[in-house]
Amino acid sequence: MEDVVRIFRRGVPGLIPDAWIVGPAETPPAPPVVVIHGITRGVDEMVDRLAPRARAMERTLVLPHFSQTEWPRYQRAACKSRADWALLRLMAALREEDRIRAGRFDLSGFSGGAQFAHRFAWLYPRSVDRLCATAPGWWTFPDPAAAWPRGTAGGAQGFRLEANLRAFLDRRITVCVGSDDIDRDPNLRQGIEIDAQQGQTRVSRAAAWVAMAEARARALGLDPAISLRVLQGCGHSFSDCVTRAALDRDFVAPAAPRALPPPARFQKRKAA
Numbered sequence: 001m002e003d004v005v006r007i008f009r010r011g012v013p014g015l016i017p018d019a020w021i022v023g024p025a026e027t028p029p030a031p032p033v034v035v036i037h038g039i040t041r042g043v044d045e046m047v048d049r050l051a052p053r054a055r056a057m058e059r060t061l062v063l064p065h066f067s068q069t070e071w072p073r074y075q076r077a078a079c080k081s082r083a084d085w086a087l088l089r090l091m092a093a094l095r096e097e098d099r100i101r102a103g104r105f106d107l108s109g110f111s112g113g114a115q116f117a118h119r120f121a122w123l124y125p126r127s128v129d130r131l132c133a134t135a136p137g138w139w140t141f142p143d144p145a146a147a148w149p150r151g152t153a154g155g156a157q158g159f160r161l162e163a164n165l166r167a168f169l170d171r172r173i174t175v176c177v178g179s180d181d182i183d184r185d186p187n188l189r190q191g192i193e194i195d196a197q198q199g200q201t202r203v204s205r206a207a208a209w210v211a212m213a214e215a216r217a218r219a220l221g222l223d224p225a226i227s228l229r230v231l232q233g234c235g236h237s238f239s240d241c242v243t244r245a246a247l248d249r250d251f252v253a254p255a256a257p258r259a260l261p262p263p264a265r266f267q268k269r270k271a272a
Contacts, residue, residue: 004055006047007099014070014081016089020047021099023060030255031129032060032100034087036113039075039187041065042238046110049239053248059255060100064090066116075112075136076149077119078157084120088127108132108251110238111187115139119149123160125167132250134176135202135236138189139209142169142216146197169217173226174250177206178234178241185236202236 007021020043023032035050037043043065054061066074066083074083094100107128109117114136121128122140142165143151148158152165161168182201184190198205210228217224231245241247 004051006051009094009099011064011090015086016093017064017066017071017086019065019090019094020044020063021060021094022047022051022054022063024055024058027098027101028058028060029101030057030059031103031105032062032094033106033108033252034062034064034091035251036107036109036116037063037065038109038111038113038238041068045239049242050248050252053252057252057254059252061252062091062094062100062105075115077116077123083116084123087120088124091127104129106130106132106253106255108134109136110134110241110247111136111236121171122164122168123157125164125171128171129256130172130174130253132174132176132253134241134247134250135178135181135206137187137202138194138198139205141197141209141212143197143212150194150197165216166220166222169213169220169224169226170222171225172256173213173224174229174253175206175210175227176229176231176241176247176250177203178231178236178245179203180233180235183236203230 009019011018071081071083073079077084107117114133118133121131140149141151147154152158152162199208214224234241234245
């Protein structure tokens, strides 16, 4: 396979985020993989670390950049500035431009990006195929006794998440976290209620979320395809998780087998 093409696409302030599109010159038949950055917004690092895997898997990656100015709290997805709507607009634009194929996409996120990713997939379960959420500081639990955004009780968003629960859990979900990601740093949401519900560290919170998600999936009659992978020797660093524990393989997995449409043209354009 030829080298990957990297295209930077300018967005529309407040409506569509800037994004890197990384993939083969010919748009592959496999669904694209959307990758969401953490709160440091290190998109360039993610492009560099994931491009070889995109080449190997023949997948197109979409890496939006949610700027601090326009989307300061993008992690919540259904935030005041509606980062979820911004991603939907971006994907619609890319389909119209024949940069990606129509249909579902895989969704992966690290840290704050994992917060966004699992909430987005839950809000829009018919838009997302596989989900990979790595090391979020906190989660929305499938817990009808806890108020949104810690759970699914109360308000329009909580009602929607509870209504979408079966569709959300009926997919491949991979949860990853570094074995050494145990610091209670300022970016880890803390407090009596959230610590009691989710645990003290990102490691314990990932395990608790997976356990509750599996339990609720089984209660709904599903055979859950939810897995937890602890990345040995890794802390809260995307680069370390890739180089030491091959997180890129979780972020960009082989596409699920399915009948696929013929490839469209991946149009080469200069960076804006």
